[in-house]
Amino acid sequence: EIVMTQSPATLSVSPGERATLSCRASQSVSSNLAWYQQKPGQAPRLLIYGASTRATGIPARFSASGSGTEFTLTISSLQSEDFAVYYCQQYNNWPLTFGGGIKVDIK
Amino acid sequence: EVQLVESGGGLVQPGGSLRLSCAASGFTFSSYWMHWVRQVPGKGLVWVSRIKTDGSDTRYADSVKGRFTISRDNAKNTLYLQMNSLRVEDTAMYYCARETAVPGTYYEDYWGQGTLVTVSS
Numbered sequence A: 001e002i003v004m005t006q007s008p009a010t011l012s013v014s015p016g017e018r019a020t021l022s023c024r025a026s027q028s029v030s031s032n033l034a035w036y037q038q039k040p041g042q043a044p045r046l047l048i049y050g051a052s053t054r055a056t057g058i059p060a061r062f063s064a065s066g067s068g069t070e071f072t073l074t075i076s077s078l079q080s081e082d083f084a085v086y087y088c089q090q091y092n093n094w095p096l097t098f099g100g101g102i103k104v105d106i107k
Numbered sequence B: 001e002v003q004l005v006e007s008g009g010g011l012v013q014p015g016g017s018l019r020l021s022c023a024a025s026g027f028t029f030s031s032y033w034m035h036w037v038r039q040v041p042g043k044g045l046v047w048v049s050r051i052k053t054d055g056s057d058t059r060y061a062d063s064v065k066g067r068f069t070i071s072r073d074n075a076k077n078t079l080y081l082q083m084n085s086l087r088v089e090d091t092a093m094y095y096c097a098r099e100t101a102v103p104g105t106y107y108e109d110y111w112g113q114g115t116l117v118t119v120s121s
Helices: none
Strands: A004-007 A010-013 A019-025 A033-038 A045-049 A062-067 A070-075 A085-090 A102-106 B003-007 B010-012 B018-025 B034-039 B045-051 B058-060 B068-073 B078-083 B092-099 B108-111 B115-119
Touching: A004 A085, A010 A019, A019 A033, A019 A085, A019 A102, A045 A062, A045 B108, A070 A085, B003 B092, B018 B034, B018 B092, B018 B115, B034 B068, B034 B078, B034 B108, B045 B068, B045 B078, B045 B092, B058 B068, B078 B092
Parallel strands: A010 A102, B010 B115
Antiparallel strands: A004 A019, A019 A070, A033 A045, A033 A085, A062 A070, A085 A102, B003 B018, B018 B078, B034 B045, B034 B092, B045 B058, B068 B078, B092 B108, B092 B115
16 A cells, blocks of 8 residues: 655645645655645545646646655645645555645644 | 535444445536545545446455445436444545546545544444
């Protein structure tokens, strides 16, 4: 099973600032990586697939990069609605596995 | 608009059974592979199971293999998860999710709001 490790566990950011979230895979997942956003009491929402492609309706302030084992999600200028938990997921191997999540909260 | 609405969760004793349902609308259900993913409150996401468009191919996480059965009724646009021999560690919010239609990829592009399963004596 591929282990996905996200860091840091919590990221405190001021509105308008940039946030950089990291995700590491225990073995190569190529570009088969997705990012999800989850707000309290809500279902996860797909942000990114293919390591760098924004899903439908996702604002351009969300960008992502990486391949192999190292991945990054960047939120260029945090808006109030972006404070949430972010998960990465690999879909290169079964079982599909998620990282432990990064909570982005208000500084 | 894609909608996935789960139901069937509740409180069950260890060793008991429960069947979850997920009603789909806003897309051609029979054309999409579907997943179940669970989340212990306050914890991360864990993939549980996947089923092919016609139900002929299924896959499970090791933790539920032999105890859970995924199925679907395309005439009713409904996905199911039959959960038997439930354990305390199965307590979680259970989400149904649609798999992307992008060939050769398996991420989930739409999720329901979840149904809570609590296994406790």
